[in-house]
Amino acid sequence: MNRIRASTALLYLAPALLLVGAFYLYPMAYTIPASLFRWDGITAMRWTGLHNFTTLFGRADFRAALANSAIWIGVGTLVHTPLGLAIALVLQRKPPGWSFFRTVYFLPNILSVASLALLWYFFLNPTIGPVDGVLRAIGLSSIALAWLSRTGSALVATLLPFALYIGFTMLIFLAQLTAIPREYYEAAQIDGASNARQDISITLPLVRRAVVVNVLFNASFCLKMIEYPLIMTSGGPANATTILPLFMYYQMTRAREYGLTMAAGLVTIVFGSAFMAIVFLLQKTANRRWG
Amino acid sequence: MIARVFRWFVLLLFLLVVLLPLLWLLVSSFLPNREFFSRPLAFTAVRWDLGNYASVLREQPMLLYLLNSLIVSVASTILGAFVALPAAFAFLFRFRMRRLLYPLLVFGLFVPTSAFMIPYFLMVSRIGLYDNLLGIALVYAGVSLPTAFLIVSTHMREAVYGEYLEASLLDGASVHQTFLHVAAPLALPGAMTACVFLIIIGWNELLYALLLSQNDASRTVQVAISFLVATYTANFTEAFAAMILAVLPVVVISLFLNRRIVSGLGMTVGLR
Numbered sequence: 001m002n003r004i005r006a007s008t009a010l011l012y013l014a015p016a017l018l019l020v021g022a023f024y025l026y027p028m029a030y031t032i033p034a035s036l037f038r039w040d041g042i043t044a045m046r047w048t049g050l051h052n053f054t055t056l057f058g059r060a061d062f063r064a065a066l067a068n069s070a071i072w073i074g075v076g077t078l079v080h081t082p083l084g085l086a087i088a089l090v091l092q093r094k095p096p097g098w099s100f101f102r103t104v105y106f107l108p109n110i111l112s113v114a115s116l117a118l119l120w121y122f123f124l125n126p127t128i129g130p131v132d133g134v135l136r137a138i139g140l141s142s143i144a145l146a147w148l149s150r151t152g153s154a155l156v157a158t159l160l161p162f163a164l165y166i167g168f169t170m171l172i173f174l175a176q177l178t179a180i181p182r183e184y185y186e187a188a189q190i191d192g193a194s195n196a197r198q199d200i201s202i203t204l205p206l207v208r209r210a211v212v213v214n215v216l217f218n219a220s221f222c223l224k225m226i227e228y229p230l231i232m233t234s235g236g237p238a239n240a241t242t243i244l245p246l247f248m249y250y251q252m253t254r255a256r257e258y259g260l261t262m263a264a265g266l267v268t269i270v271f272g273s274a275f276m277a278i279v280f281l282l283q284k285t286a287n288r289r290w291g
Numbered sequence: 292m293i294a295r296v297f298r299w300f301v302l303l304l305f306l307l308v309v310l311l312p313l314l315w316l317l318v319s320s321f322l323p324n325r326e327f328f329s330r331p332l333a334f335t336a337v338r339w340d341l342g343n344y345a346s347v348l349r350e351q352p353m354l355l356y357l358l359n360s361l362i363v364s365v366a367s368t369i370l371g372a373f374v375a376l377p378a379a380f381a382f383l384f385r386f387r388m389r390r391l392l393y394p395l396l397v398f399g400l401f402v403p404t405s406a407f408m409i410p411y412f413l414m415v416s417r418i419g420l421y422d423n424l425l426g427i428a429l430v431y432a433g434v435s436l437p438t439a440f441l442i443v444s445t446h447m448r449e450a451v452y453g454e455y456l457e458a459s460l461l462d463g464a465s466v467h468q469t470f471l472h473v474a475a476p477l478a479l480p481g482a483m484t485a486c487v488f489l490i491i492i493g494w495n496e497l498l499y500a501l502l503l504s505q506n507d508a509s510r511t512v513q514v515a516i517s518f519l520v521a522t523y524t525a526n527f528t529e530a531f532a533a534m535i536l537a538v539l540p541v542v543v544i545s546l547f548l549n550r551r552i553v554s555g556l557g558m559t560v561g562l563r
Contacts, residue, residue: 001383001384001385001453002383002384002385002453002456002457002460003384003385003386004381004384004385004386004466005386006386006387006388008381008386008466009381009384009386009388009389012377012378012380012381012470013377013378013381013392013396015373015374015377015378016374016375016377016378016396016436016440017378017392017395017396019374019432019433019436020395020396020399020433020436020437022414022433023399023404023407023411023430023433023434023436024398024399024402024404026410026414027406027407027410027411027414028407030410031406031407031409031410034409041409086301087301087302087305090298090301090302091302095298095299095302101302101306102553103549103553104306104309104310105305105306105309106549106552106553107309107313107542107545108309110491110495110541110542110544110545110552111495111538111541111542112494112495112497112513112516112537112538112541113495113497114495114497114513114516114517114537115513115516115534115537115538118516118517118519118520118530118534119312119313119316119534120312121520122316122527122530122531123312123315128327128328128527130315163308164308164309166305167309171553171556171557172556172557174557175556175557175558176557178557195294216401219401220400220401220402220403223403223405224403224404224405224498226405226497226498227497227517230517231517231520244403244405245403245405245498248405248406248408249405249408249498249501249502252408252409252412252502253502258409261408261409262406262409262410264406265405265406265407265408265409266406268403268405268406269402269403269406272401272402272403276401
């Protein structure tokens with residue numbers, strides 16, 4: 001590889017470093033001390049030490065947001081990742097129409113989350129939604145009532161459209177699957193290994209990286225997204241569907257608790273980092289096992 | 292045999308989950324509201340009445356919102372691409388601090404930027420761009436820079452061989468000439484892929500548009516969508532028409548560039 005002077009390189013990197021500094025490093029540096037103050041964004045900031053953090057963990061709505069965010073990440077990791085891999089394995093054998101399936105499955109990822117959230121809000125609506133309409137028509141009206149407004153079902157209802165993003169998971173897996181040399185499978189075929197056996201012994205160990213990428217993208221989506229609970233339920237009923245970004249959004253715009261919002265932001269970042277650390281640790285263990 | 296039936300069952304089931312709500316939305320968006328209420332399953336009444344679309348465009352500044360979204364997504368994309376391209380070029384070379392700077396540019400991919408909504412809001416307000424499309428575009432460009440850099444950078448590594456750079460430098464071209472006349476033209480297809488991604492991301496974003504705009508003049512179509520439940524408490528099929536208008540441009544883009552999006556994604560995350 002050719003070599004250039006660091007000063008020349010920095011010239012080319014300067015605009016990018018400026019943006020990263022302004023939108024990642026500075027906000028981080030600002031948030032840490034600012035989370036120790038009480039502030040409404042207008043009057044003077046008041047030093048409160050760690051009070052914002054003790055307040056947060058003492059509040060039921062924040063604990064609900066934290067728990068629900070963990071559930072979102074858990075579903076993305078433990079449900080969507082295996083399902084995405086399963087679909088990728090089926091499509092990888094190129095059944096008739098595989099290209100059509102791939103296109104349609106990926107479609108939700110390019111549609112705005114806001115419009116999909118609104119669509120599912122209507123789709124699950126008790127008066128006009130076809131889901132409840134069908135349930136009533138086949139005599140199951142007992143479960144056909146107001147999915148989004150009952151504490152028992154609201155979280156599941158907001159999680160339902162999350163399944164649409166399995167198409168992204170699938171695509172990441174497909175990219176890695178096509179990189180596995182065909183000879184591995186041919187050799188296994190000659191040795192008499194079944195399809196399932198080949199998937200477990202050859203494919204699974206070789207898609208580890210795609211698993212990690214998927215799990216991290218999923219978690220990062222869950223910690224940034226506000227649309228589904230915001231539009232479908234406003235986080236209710238009784239905080240049943242609230243998640244960390246939505247909690248912060250309401251604390252900033254409705255309660256005008258800027259210090260508290262930034263404290264919640266720090267907790268979100270620590271939470272995300274801890275999750276990432278665990279994933280990397282597991283990957284390291286897996287690498288040692290499979291070399 | 293059972294395995295095969297099960298495979299097709301899974302494929303078709305997921306197809307229904309994705310397509311059924313979208314088809315329901317599309318079909319219902321053509322129905323007059325009264326007719327929609329009399330048969331909520333909608334699929335029984337397919338017709339192509341553009342009445343809802345006409346009244347949405349008449350009663351709401353929908354065209355303005357769509358135009359705002361276009362301006363924000365294109366402006367942020369241009370800024371992002373112009374910043375990412377030279378940065379990706381630098382990483383075709385070895386230089387001091389290279390191993391430190393690369394992670395600095397990509398670590399943002401996994402940072403939950405929702406945590407920064409207050410700093411972003413304060414920064415944009417301070418430079419006088421609150422309630423201004425440029426403020427929103429600037430935040431989009433900054434937040435999605437890691438994505439833009441990663442896409443451009445992976446495509447550049449594939450397209451620009453070290454030998455090209457070496458030959459150019461040996462022929463007496465300066466590093467800057469090499470960038471302008473060798474690397475940038477070769478990296479153009481990759482840069483275009485990045486642009487497609489960035490435009491889609493910008494078109495679809497909600498949170499920062501919600502925080503940074505106040506009036507119609509700076510309201511994007513996604514913000515308008517998020518207010519639809521309140522605006523159309525009873526006239527659902529008009530809301531449906533507005534939703535179709537909001538997703539249509541992206542669907543059209545993806546129909547043309549589906550292959551590029553699909554292959555770009557796998558390459559970007561370094562799996563191909």
